[in-house]
Amino acid sequence: DQQVKQNSPSLSVQEGRISILNCDYTNSMFDYFLWYKKYPAEGPTFLISISSIKDKNEDGRFTVFLNKSAKHLSLHIVPSQPGDSAVYFCAAQAETSYDKVIFGPGTSLSVIP
């Protein structure tokens, strides 16, 4: 059973609009969350993270929101650009086990010019 879920396999957004990618988790021991971005024929690259002691973390156009009670996080991209078209993986780590990362199945984002 997947501990990290991304229920939308794909998402299309117009350039300049907001992209919202969602992620749900089931393990209450997770206390650190990350987003990775992956282009075709390349490895994933780290994008942004958030600790469970926060509910928001912002880095330029990218903001991650965490709702611990709902076990839900989301990545907002504003404004979306064609270069943001990629697969986005949500990932989680548990305290005392930070050497392991649990990844979700990914959401493919297409930003339409």
Next chain:
Amino acid sequence: DAGITQSPRHKVTETGTPVTLRCHQTENHRYMYWYRQDPGHGLRLIHYSYGVKDTDKGEVSDGYSVSRSKTEDFLLTLESATSSQTSVYFCAISESSADSNQPQHFGDGTRLSIL
């Protein structure tokens, strides 16, 4: 970019043959990982290493073995490849430990097809 090189980048082989994938890093990171990426599953951990000769199993370790004789090299071996092992394999490195989180850095992957 983190210095991670995976070889080969592409390989086609037949069922029952042994296959070894190599991951080489120039960052001197303690942790190294092997993942496979399959549609609908994201990245799943096969094996990881926390030091020379120190390895442990991940979520999908059956049919795979690993070795780490040097800090910079982490080998993944399929002793007798099966069609279910057709996948894209990623190596990652990290300075994380069990109680300290650091992002993982990934290589560009090896596309393995087993016919």
